[in-house]
Amino acid sequence: MGSLIIVLFFSVGLIAGIYGISLNFLQINDPSIYALYLLMFLVGIGIGADSNVWGTLKKMNLKILVVPFIVIAGTLSGTYICSFFLEDVGALDSMAIGSGFGYYSLSSIIISKMRNDTLGVMALLANISREIFTLLATPLLVRYFGKLAPIASGGATSMDTTLPVIAKYSGKDYAVISVFSGVVLTILVPFIIALIYRFI
Amino acid sequence: MIEILIIMFSGIILGYIFRRRRSIITIADKLAGWSIYLLLFLLGLSIGNNEMIINNFAQIGFNSILLTISGITGSVLLSFIAYKFFFKKDETL
Numbered sequence: 001m002g003s004l005i006i007v008l009f010f011s012v013g014l015i016a017g018i019y020g021i022s023l024n025f026l027q028i029n030d031p032s033i034y035a036l037y038l039l040m041f042l043v044g045i046g047i048g049a050d051s052n053v054w055g056t057l058k059k060m061n062l063k064i065l066v067v068p069f070i071v072i073a074g075t076l077s078g079t080y081i082c083s084f085f086l087e088d089v090g091a092l093d094s095m096a097i098g099s100g101f102g103y104y105s106l107s108s109i110i111i112s113k114m115r116n117d118t119l120g121v122m123a124l125l126a127n128i129s130r131e132i133f134t135l136l137a138t139p140l141l142v143r144y145f146g147k148l149a150p151i152a153s154g155g156a157t158s159m160d161t162t163l164p165v166i167a168k169y170s171g172k173d174y175a176v177i178s179v180f181s182g183v184v185l186t187i188l189v190p191f192i193i194a195l196i197y198r199f200i
Numbered sequence: 201m202i203e204i205l206i207i208m209f210s211g212i213i214l215g216y217i218f219r220r221r222r223s224i225i226t227i228a229d230k231l232a233g234w235s236i237y238l239l240l241f242l243l244g245l246s247i248g249n250n251e252m253i254i255n256n257f258a259q260i261g262f263n264s265i266l267l268t269i270s271g272i273t274g275s276v277l278l279s280f281i282a283y284k285f286f287f288k289k290d291e292t293l
Contacts, residue, residue: 005237009240009241009244010240010241010243010244012244013240013242013245013248014245014247014248015244015248016244016245016248017248017249017250018254019248020249022245022249032242032243035235035238035239035242036204036239038231038235039236040204040207041207041210041211042211042228042229042231042232043208043211043232044208044209044213044214045212045215045218045225045228045232046215046225046228046229046232047211047212048211048212048213048217049215049216049218049219050215050219051219054216063287067282070278070279070282071278071279073274073275073278074274074275074277074278074279075271075275076274078272078274078275079271079274081270082266082267082269082270082271085266086263086266086267088259088263089267097264097267098270098271101271105240108240108243110204117243117250117253118253118256118260121247121253121260122260122263122264122267124240124243124264126263126264126265126267126268126271127268129264129265130268133268145276145277145279145283146279146284146288147283148279148282148287149276149279149280151279152272152275152278153276155271190205190208191205194204194205
């Protein structure tokens with residue numbers, strides 16, 4: 001539901017832009033950077049106030065800790081290899097787009113600010129697809145790759161949007177891991193993207 | 201970009217301090233939702249203005265899907281290995 005509304009707003013903006021509407025008259029260099037600052041502040045408040053976040057962080061043990069890092073390592077190596085087959089996307093950009101881990105709203109905006117709109121759109125599409133794929137494929141992922149697989153596939157979304165389907169097919173025990181991994185990845189998204197672009 | 205991280209971190213601290221004041225948190229949540237809508241609208245707008253992106257949309261979409269597949273494949277394969285060796289043995293966590 002949430003992602004439908006987001007896609008709707010994006011599409012309305014897209015169509016308005018195609019028909020020549022722009023914000024250049026505002027004379028501000030980039031109005032959306034201030035909206036991004038506000039969003040990051042509010043996202044932070046949401047994370048800080050979420051009892052789920054602190055609760056799962058307290059429950060963590062060494063084995064659970066491994067899961068988000070598996071997702072990070074797997075995604076970065078997968079997208080790094082992928083960049084060899086993409087003509088117009090470099091290795092760092094591929095890895096930065098992958099580092100959205102399904103958190104498409106934030107990653108697309110950050111990447112379009114740090115790099116350009118083309119890569120921002122790619123981050124949006126690639127990360128929305130990650131969520132959609134996980135929602136659809138979780139039963140198959142569990143059957144062929146084990147109960148951790150949908151958590152790995154869901155990335156940052158495994159704490160909210162894909163959690164219900166993961167809890168159903170991997171079981172309640174894994175729901176805790178799912179929330180933990182999703183929380184850690186959600187918090188790390190802006191850090192990892194910023195870190196990757198440090199190398200430019 | 202360091203300012204973004206500092207802003208987010210101060211939000212986390214404030215959110216933790218005010219975590220019992222549900223009304224404040226609810227307002228922050230609502231505002232976060234609306235600023236995401238606004239930002240995605242603005243992103244759509246600037247992409248609509250950008251003919252290069254519009255004309256290459258098929259290529260961009262294709263690249264995105266490849267990135268999705270490769271990212272998921274990498275993490276699912278690693279999780280499969282971890283599951284087999286560390287998690288499956290004792291299903292009781």
